[in-house]
Amino acid sequence: MSAVSVEEHAAAVEAMLAALGTRTAQRIPLAEALGRVSFEDVRSPVDLPLFRNSQMDGYAVDSRSVATTPVTLPVSTVIAAGPTEAAVLASGSAAKIMTGAPIPDGADAIVPVEDTTVPTVGSVTIERGRAAGAFVREQGSDVRVGTILIEAGRALEPRHISVLAAVGFAEVDVRSRPRVAVVTTGAELVDAGSALTPGQIYDSNGITLAAHLQASGAEVVAVARSSDDPSRFREILDEAAQSAELIITSGGVSMGDFEVVKDVLRPLGGHFGSVRMQPGGPQGMTMFDGIPVLSFPGNPVSTVVSYIMFARNIVRKAAGLSPVLPRTASLHEPVVSAPGRRQLLRGRLRDDGRVELVAGPGSHLVAALAWADVLIDIDSDTTELAAGTDVEVWPL
Structure with a gap:
C-alpha cells in the first residue's frame, strides 16, 4: 500500500x-435516548388526548342550554383533573371543570370561567354562550393509535422524547x-x-x-x-x-x-x-x-x-447519522502548496463567507487546529491558488 x-x-x-x-436494535430507557437514533418507525400505542377533556377552567354545559344568555344554571358537580369517577351532566345544569379534567357525558362545550359570574353558591350565570365543541379536546384529536410518531433513522431530540413520554413509552428501540x-x-x-x-x-x-x-x-x-x-x-x-x-x-x-x-x-x-x-x-x-x-x-x-x-x-x-460533507468557500488569501500530496490545511471561515488560513501544514501545530473550523482541501496537482479561488473545505 x-x-x-x-x-x-x-x-x-x-x-x-x-x-x-x-x-441491531438496542432497547434503552427513554431517559437515556436523547441523541440516539430510532431503529424503526415508532407508532403511538394510544390516542392523544387519551379522553375528552377540558381546554379551559370553566363550566361544562350542553350548548343548547346556553344558546340564549345570560342564563343561570345550577352547578351539579365539580370535576378536577386527575383520577375521578366518570361523571354525567344532569340535564339543565353546569359542571364546574378544571383544565385537563374529563368532560362529563351530556356536555358538549366548555364556557370559560371569565365568561361567567356566580350569583349564589351552587349556581352559575353564563354571560356568553358557546357552540358545541368549544374548548373541548376530543379523544384522538392530536394522535390516533398507530400513528407514526418518529420515523426510523431519526436522531432523537428533546421534542421526540416529549411525545414518546406523552404516549407512555418507558423504553425505546434505538440503533446500536x-x-x-x-x-x-x-x-x-x-x-x-x-x-x-x-x-x-x-x-x-x-x-x-x-x-x-x-x-x-x-x-x-x-x-x-x-x-x-x-x-x-x-x-x-x-x-x-x-x-x-x-x-x-x-x-x-x-x-x-x-x-x-x-x-x-x-x-x-x-x-x-x-x-x-x-x-x-x-x-x-x-x-x-x-x-x-x-x-x-x-x-x-x-x-x-x-x-x-x-x-x-x-x-x-x-x-445512523448523516455524513459530514465538504462545502465550497473562496480563499481570502493566496495559497502555495507542495506538489505531489493532497494538502489539508487548517482554515477558518470568515463572516464574509471566505476562508482564511490559520497556520501552515505542520502536523505538530495543535493550537491551530483548535482555532480552525475547517480543513482546506488542496489537490495534489495544485501548487498555487490565488485569493478568491473557490476551494472545498471540510468542517472540523
Missing part, C-alpha cells in the same frame, strides 16, 4: 469496515452504536496533569479520538495507551478486541525504529504505507482476530485529519 491516493486508501478502509454498518476502542502508543506519552520529565509529552490523542468518535455517534469502549514494547501492545489489542468492533491506533506507523504498531501488525497481515496527503501520510490497516484496526500516525494533527478523512463518515453512517 505504498504511495496511494487518498481516494484509494479511503475505498480500502470503507471495504474493510463494511460490516460496521450492520446494526458502533463500539470502538482507541489505543495510543509511544514511550514518551504520559497522562495530562502528570509532571513531565525530559523527552515526555502529554497524551492528547487518546482523549481527542474518543471525543471525535463520540461526536460521530460511536460508543468508545476503551481508551488505552501502550509503550513501545510489542508484547504490551499485543496484550492491549487482545483486550480491546474482546469488546470493540473497530480499533483505532495512533503512532507507531512511520519509517523509524520502535514503530510498535507496524512491527506487531505487519506480520499478522497488516498493510502499511504512505498516502499522498499532508498531514497524515503514514497509514495502516489490519484485520486482527476478525476486528478491523485502523492505524493513524501519532502527530496530533495527523491523527485528527486521518480520522476525518478516512473514518468519520463511516462511523457516522454506522451510528
Whole structure:
C-alpha cells in the first residue's frame, strides 16, 4: 500500500469496515435516548388526548342550554383533573371543570370561567354562550393509535422524547452504536496533569479520538495507551478486541525504529504505507482476530485529519447519522502548496463567507487546529491558488 491516493486508501478502509454498518436494535430507557437514533418507525400505542377533556377552567354545559344568555344554571358537580369517577351532566345544569379534567357525558362545550359570574353558591350565570365543541379536546384529536410518531433513522431530540413520554413509552428501540476502542502508543506519552520529565509529552490523542468518535455517534469502549514494547501492545489489542468492533491506533506507523504498531501488525497481515496527503501520510490497516484496526500516525494533527478523512463518515453512517460533507468557500488569501500530496490545511471561515488560513501544514501545530473550523482541501496537482479561488473545505 505504498504511495496511494487518498481516494484509494479511503475505498480500502470503507471495504474493510463494511460490516460496521450492520446494526441491531438496542432497547434503552427513554431517559437515556436523547441523541440516539430510532431503529424503526415508532407508532403511538394510544390516542392523544387519551379522553375528552377540558381546554379551559370553566363550566361544562350542553350548548343548547346556553344558546340564549345570560342564563343561570345550577352547578351539579365539580370535576378536577386527575383520577375521578366518570361523571354525567344532569340535564339543565353546569359542571364546574378544571383544565385537563374529563368532560362529563351530556356536555358538549366548555364556557370559560371569565365568561361567567356566580350569583349564589351552587349556581352559575353564563354571560356568553358557546357552540358545541368549544374548548373541548376530543379523544384522538392530536394522535390516533398507530400513528407514526418518529420515523426510523431519526436522531432523537428533546421534542421526540416529549411525545414518546406523552404516549407512555418507558423504553425505546434505538440503533446500536458502533463500539470502538482507541489505543495510543509511544514511550514518551504520559497522562495530562502528570509532571513531565525530559523527552515526555502529554497524551492528547487518546482523549481527542474518543471525543471525535463520540461526536460521530460511536460508543468508545476503551481508551488505552501502550509503550513501545510489542508484547504490551499485543496484550492491549487482545483486550480491546474482546469488546470493540473497530480499533483505532495512533503512532507507531512511520519509517523509524520502535514503530510498535507496524512491527506487531505487519506480520499478522497488516498493510502499511504512505498516502499522498499532508498531514497524515503514514497509514495502516489490519484485520486482527476478525476486528478491523485502523492505524493513524501519532502527530496530533495527523491523527485528527486521518480520522476525518478516512473514518468519520463511516462511523457516522454506522451510528445512523448523516455524513459530514465538504462545502465550497473562496480563499481570502493566496495559497502555495507542495506538489505531489493532497494538502489539508487548517482554515477558518470568515463572516464574509471566505476562508482564511490559520497556520501552515505542520502536523505538530495543535493550537491551530483548535482555532480552525475547517480543513482546506488542496489537490495534489495544485501548487498555487490565488485569493478568491473557490476551494472545498471540510468542517472540523
